[in-house]
Structure formats: C-alpha cells, structure tokens
Amino acid sequence: MSWWAPASAAAAGLGRRLLLAVGIAWASPTTLPGLLAGCVGLLLGARAYLGRRERALVFARMPSPWRGALTLGNVILHTGDSLEVACCTYAHRAGRADEPLIRLADHERAHVYQAMVLGPLFLPVYLLCGGVSGRNPLERAADRHAGEGRGWWPWAVRARGGAHCRGCRGGGA
Numbered sequence: 001m002s003w004w005a006p007a008s009a010a011a012a013g014l015g016r017r018l019l020l021a022v023g024i025a026w027a028s029p030t031t032l033p034g035l036l037a038g039c040v041g042l043l044l045g046a047r048a049y050l051g052r053r054e055r056a057l058v059f060a061r062m063p064s065p066w067r068g069a070l071t072l073g074n075v076i077l078h079t080g081d082s083l084e085v086a087c088c089t090y091a092h093r094a095g096r097a098d099e100p101l102i103r104l105a106d107h108e109r110a111h112v113y114q115a116m117v118l119g120p121l122f123l124p125v126y127l128l129c130g131g132v133s134g135r136n137p138l139e140r141a142a143d144r145h146a147g148e149g150r151g152w153w154p155w156a157v158r159a160r161g162g163a164h165c166r167g168c169r170g171g172g173a
C-alpha cells in the first residue's frame with residue numbers, strides 16, 4: 001500500500017505549483033508596475049535576485065528618498081542590501097505594543113501571499129484599509145505572519161457566519 005503515498009505527495013506538489021502559477025497570474029496586474037520600477041532601479045544601480053521563499057523577484061538597493069521595502073504583487077522593491085534584516089512591527093513602532101523584532105523578508109512575504117489572493121484588487125484594498133499604517137489589517141497580518149509564522153491573511157473565515165474583519169474589532173490596535 002506504499003505506492004499511493006508518493007503519488008499523493010506528487011499530486012499535492014503539483015497542486016501547490018498550479019496554485020502558485022494561478023496566484024502569480026492573478027497578481028500580475030499588480031506585479032507589472034513593480035517590475036517596471038525595478039527595471040528602472042537596475043539602471044540606477046539596484047540589483048535583482050529571486051527570493052524563492054518570498055515567491056518574489058527582489059530588487060535591492062533601490063534608489064529612493066524613503067528607506068524600506070514595498071511589495072507589488074510578486075515583486076519586492078527594497079532600498080537596503082538584503083531583506084534578511086530585523087525590523088520593528090508597526091504596533092511596536094507606534095508605541096502601542098512591546099513586540100520583538102521581526103524579519104523584514106517574512107513581513108514582505110505575507111504581502112506577496114495577500115497580493116496573490118487579491119490580484120488586481122490588492123492596491124485598492126490596501127489603500128481602502130488605510131495604506132501604510134499600523135491600523136491597516138493587511139499590515140497587521142503581515143507583522144503577525146512575520147512574528148508568529150501564521151496569519152498572513154487578515155480576515156479570518158469562520159466555520160459559520162462567513163468572513164470577519166479583525167481590523168473592525170476594538171478599533172485602536
């Protein structure tokens with residue numbers, strides 16, 4: 001009876017790759033502007049590499065007046081040398097919580113996953129949820145994913161009763 005296990009594992013691997021391909025295609029309208037910005041960055045000294053764990057093409061050393069990282073679909077634009085750096089969560093930075101440092105790569109990977117689910121809706125939803133802010137449930141979920149390794153999707157789906165917006169609970173996170 002051992003013949004079915006490898007076949008099942010192969011099917012699961014194929015399913016994951018298929019899901020990844022669909023997510024990349026669905027996120028491509030968001031990825032494209034990131035890719036164009038990254039290519040301009042290359043002309044100005046940025047360097048690109050494939051972030052396999054992040055499921056993204058990473059452009060490091062991006063010239064920008066702001067420091068940090070920006071995820072657009074399957075592209076991460078970063079002003080530093082590497083995403084393998086520690087950073088504060090939004091809540092910690094705002095003084096609303098005393099949280100340990102997180103890895104920037106883990107935070108940005110959560111945004112890649114979110115973009116592969118939301119596709120072309122990612123940017124409108126991100127802006128409607130508050131943009132670059134610790135009150136944005138997408139940012140809070142990315143911090144949670146980076147800190148705890150889970151929960152990159154901000155809206156938990158209940159067994160009964162549909163989706164619930166965590167960002168709507170209690171207000172002032």
Ligand SMILES: [Zn+2]
Nearest residue numbers: 107111139142
């Ligand atoms: Zn973020």
